Amino acid sequence: MAERYLLRGEHTVVVTRRHWVKLTGPAVAVTLALALTLWVAASGTVGNGLNLVLVLPGVVAAWAGWRWLEWRKEWFIATDRRLLRTYGILTQRVAMMPLAKVTDMSYDRSILGRLLGYGQFVMESAGQDQALSEITFVPDPDEKYQAMCETIFGREISDPGEDGVHWEDGYDDDQVRDEGRHWEPVDRSQLPYDWEWVGEEARGARAATRRRVAVDPDPTPLR
Incomplete structure (x- = not known):
């Protein structure tokens, strides 16, 4: 069912219905209605009142069904990109x-x-969707809470100074995550004349900023 709403490359983290306790109200109502009908039938009451009770x-039962x-028909789906709630019969x-x-x-x-x-998740967001603000009666909530928090708040953080290169815990300045880029050594003679060459000592001192070896001092695009 969840695959109908997934995008290309999107993976599910949580797919669940509400807990069965959501149906206790209809079950109790049906039980009470049957008990009342049996009591009236056993009492021997006749007339239109009996037909109404029957x-x-x-x-x-129709309401409970x-x-x-x-x-x-109601599902709560959490993927690595979105939160979804599907509901409705007709x-x-x-x-x-x-996310x-x-x-x-x-x-x-x-x-x-x-x-x-069971448990309840309460979402807070900018421009909050009321249909997803509260997810009640979530079964096995501990496991699902941990999986959702890891997905929502445990995502890798990108360094905006690295033009989209992502950094994760455990990477040092000489370890760059492979994202299809091929890095090769650059000789000083291959650089434009107005670029600044940063040596190894200076590079080590600037490790916290994760600067590259060659820096263009004038980032104005060429016309």
């Missing part, structure tokens, strides 16, 4: 929020949630 279980279909709806917009995510578990194994 119809009640069918109406409640609709709620069950809603539960079956009209299928998809709410989407890019880049998520500024914070809180995780709540009530006493009943700890006993039955």
